[in-house]
Amino acid sequence: MLNKSFVATIIKEEEKGGWTYVIWPESATFFETRKPVKVKGLIDGHDFQATFLPWGDGTHMLPIKSSTLATINKHGGDQVEISLTEML
Numbered sequence: 001m002l003n004k005s006f007v008a009t010i011i012k013e014e015e016k017g018g019w020t021y022v023i024w025p026e027s028a029t030f031f032e033t034r035k036p037v038k039v040k041g042l043i044d045g046h047d048f049q050a051t052f053l054p055w056g057d058g059t060h061m062l063p064i065k066s067s068t069l070a071t072i073n074k075h076g077g078d079q080v081e082i083s084l085t086e087m088l
Contacts, residue, residue: 012076027060038088
């Protein structure tokens with residue numbers, strides 16, 4: 001079980017097929033790895049499951065599905081609270 005929360009700004013790549021994600025600067029230290037990490041948790045209080053992907057600089061990006069963004073009514077540039085509850 002994990003019990004970690006952080007606030008991050010949503011980044012939306014503008015090109016077609018671009019990713020929507022957040023960056024967590026403390027991720028490699030917290031997870032003690034620079035490899036992908038599968039997690040479950042909450043984004044602004046709504047369930048999600050995703051994989052933190054290594055960014056190459058000691059951070060990870062967490063992709064956010066468009067359906068999740070629609071549910072929480074957030075867009076690129078908005079802040080979200082991420083609460084990690086479980087590592088898979």
